[in-house]
Amino acid sequence: MNPSPARPPRLRLYIAAAYTLLVLYASLHPFTGWQDSGAPLLAFLTAPWPRYFTFFDLATNVAAYLPLGFFWGAALQARLPRWLAVALALLIGSGLSFGMETLQHFLPSRVPSNLDLSGNSLGTLLGALAAAAGKRLFDSAHLREWRDRWVVAGHRGDYGLILLALWLLTQLNPEILLFGCGDLRQLLGLESSFDFDAEHFSRIETGIAAAGAYAVGLLASGVLRQHRVRALLLLFALALLVRSFAAALLVEPDQALHWLTPGNSRGLAVGLLLLLPCLWLPAVLRRVLAGSALLFATVLVNLAPENPYLVQAAQVWVQGHFLNFNGLTRLTSMLWPFLALPWLLLVTREPWKTSTP
Incomplete structure (x- = not known):
């Protein structure tokens, strides 16, 4: 073509x-x-x-x-x-x-x-x-x-690239959980459902990071035509680099790796281990799994107790001109799952073809 x-x-x-x-x-x-x-x-x-x-x-x-x-x-x-x-x-x-x-x-x-x-x-x-x-x-x-070789054709590829760019933008907000998008509680005026407990929170962190990485990886696999494994590893490395840079710049330099908690480390490892073999699955099944993982991660984000550390970090960086930046990244984070789901559910005349990862 x-x-x-x-x-x-x-x-x-x-x-x-x-x-x-x-x-x-x-x-x-x-x-x-x-x-x-x-x-x-x-x-x-x-x-x-x-x-x-x-x-x-x-x-x-x-x-x-x-x-x-x-x-x-x-x-x-x-x-x-x-x-x-x-x-x-x-x-x-x-x-x-x-x-x-x-x-x-x-x-x-x-x-x-x-x-x-x-x-x-x-x-x-x-x-x-x-x-x-x-x-x-x-x-x-x-x-x-390059565009036609690496990215699926038409509006699906264009929209998919924009979704991935917006997802990277959410990583610039140090007050959200790692790969945790879709928190609507502030928008709806809702309080946290559970009190903070370190052990319980660590398990929730693991679930959110794992489900988020798994969902984004499967979504990105539908945007790419080939060399998915290398491209996905590069995508996640870039996301973690962006998150570290944002924390160092907006909070404090020694907080660059604030995301590297035991819960997040486990979640990232589990998510990637689950993701890699799924890249060989049929395209339709990958979309179903991506949507399911995205919904699961969004539910966990809205049930997660408020982390006192993240609240304290937010107080440091939302002042002054960061109020603009905080609003931009917060909105993107809230809406991202609900922008991604229609893309996953979109039916086209030519379904995604399974290609070699």
Whole structure:
């Protein structure tokens, strides 16, 4: 089958739209206490340079919008000249930032800032310029060939790649359990069902890590066409690296390996040992097992008692600009299983073919 040149641009558009929604949510989190502050709505535009700020805050604002500019620049280049795509991507990013800063006027927990707007706009521009510089890479036949060789065709492959990227994003939140997504208790205002007990909690950790690794591994095996074992091991290694880096940066450097508990270690080992032989199972059975494991892990996450250590860690990193990041990763973590299940249940005319792992 000849590769379709329309697929990569469509995937870029999906990723750009998904990241835009995440930025929107993160900017307005926690969506409570809406009221007019009494100040002029656009006073932040002409406000003087803030007395107290750090270059880390500025870098955070630039970094948050850099992927936005990159994704929109890459998506728009499929249909527009390179520099027009850069200009439009900048307009989208700056317009989004302006809208979010304006709406933050009505949120007591947020403070609109022209410095934030400038940092966001700069990040968007740098990302769009990076996309323009990489235009040859995006349009390369080698990239399309790689996509068609490694990833299943059509929307299923595109959606699957986005799911895996979002799953990696959840690993940036140090307050969630290892591979434990779908915790809806905060969203629904529910309390933990059980009191914390170290031994009991360790067993729950093991179950969540094992079921989560097993479900994600089977899902990823349906996205890939070949070399599944090496690719899956690389995926899990990357997830643990991301989690360690996030904990070191957002909590404390000596907490980089806070996830390496006896419960998580056992769960990761059990999950991988169960996963590897299942890669040779028929595709339909792999989907059923992945969905079952995902549901099981989600139930365990919502039954798990509150871990005092994770609560203490959360208090350290949710302050300031991390409130944006916390909201973004928390939302992604809550919704991820419910985004993955429809993909697992999706029926296509051409079922997944079993290939050599």
